Amino acid sequence: DAGVTQSPTHLIKTRGQQVTLRCSPKSGHDTVSWYQQALGQGPQFIFQYYEEEERQRGNFPDRFSGHQFPNYSSELNVNALLLGDSALYLCASSLGAGTAYNEQFFGPGTRLTVL
Amino acid sequence: EDQVTQSPEALRLQEGESSSLNCSYTVSGLRGLFWYRQDPGKGPEFLFTLYSAGEEKEKERLKATLTKKESFLHITAPKPEDSATYLCAVAGGGADGLTFGKGTHLIIQP
Numbered sequence: 016d017a018g019v020t021q022s023p024t025h026l027i028k029t030r031g032q033q034v035t036l037r038c039s040p041k042s043g044h045d046t047v048s049w050y051q052q053a054l055g056q057g058p059q060f061i062f063q064y065y066e067e068e069e070r071q072r073g074n075f076p077d078r079f080s081g082h083q084f085p086n087y088s089s090e091l092n093v094n095a096l097l098l099g100d101s102a103l104y105l106c107a108s109s110l111g112a113g114t115a116y117n118e119q120f121f122g123p124g125t126r127l128t129v130l
Numbered sequence: 131e132d133q134v135t136q137s138p139e140a141l142r143l144q145e146g147e148s149s150s151l152n153c154s155y156t157v158s159g160l161r162g163l164f165w166y167r168q169d170p171g172k173g174p175e176f177l178f179t180l181y182s183a184g185e186e187k188e189k190e191r192l193k194a195t196l197t198k199k200e201s202f203l204h205i206t207a208p209k210p211e212d213s214a215t216y217l218c219a220v221a222g223g224g225a226d227g228l229t230f231g232k233g234t235h236l237i238i239q240p
Contacts, residue, residue, distance in 0.1 A: 019173075021173075048226070048227055048228075050227075050228075055232070056232055057134075057217055057219070057230030057231050057232050057233055058174070058217075058219075058228070058230050059230070060226075060227025060228060060229070061227075062227075063226040063227060070226050071225070071226035071227065073227055103171075105173050105174070107228075116161040116162040116221040118162075118164065118176055118179050119164075119176075119228060120176055121166070121173035121174045121175070121176075122173050123172055123173045124171075124172070124173045126171070
């Protein structure tokens with residue numbers, strides 16, 4: 016049973032560029048959440064996608080956008096990259112969205128470095 | 131706003147020396163408290179979910195407990211392979227995302 020997969024593993028970009036990160040959820044899961052983890056910090060919630068729509072968003076600017084496809088996979092796009100966007104970007108998948116809170120399972124992450 | 135504070139920030143133990151990690155939280159309407167293990171450069175690995183005060187869960191050398199204000203992760207007779215950062219997170223009422231603490235960096239020396 017494949018777990019959550021993310022691509023690419025590592026990425027180096029320069030300030031002002033745009034980047035797209037990809038995530039495939041665990042088999043049977045339909046909800047994808049994205050997190051940013053700076054070095055030495057806990058992950059911070061960016062947003063969650065369910066039924067191809069953004070359900071909720073954390074404290075991140077509009078430069079961060081996403082998409083969910085009919086097969087439940089997801090993309091995270093970041094425009095106009097800043098040095099401070101350098102971090103480990105984590106995708107987490109879970110089953111369903113709503114009042115019952117199901118466990119989120121994380122992928123290995125994409126390490127983004129902005130120069 | 132949901133908040134999670136973990137202590138200590140770092141902990142160094144000898145192999146076999148039992149201890150506890152603390153997670154204090156404030157949340158409006160707890161929907162779940164989660165413990166994860168994270169190895170360097172990797173994604174968090176799910177360990178436990180606790181839903182209500184008084185609940186306990188065990189897995190090998192780890193035991194998680196929950197009160198109305200905090201959770202403890204007890205580690206019994208740890209081994210070097212238990213070395214990792216342990217993250218605590220909460221899901222509050224109306225929140226889709228998890229709120230994480232900064233983690234406890236645990237080192238088990240042989």
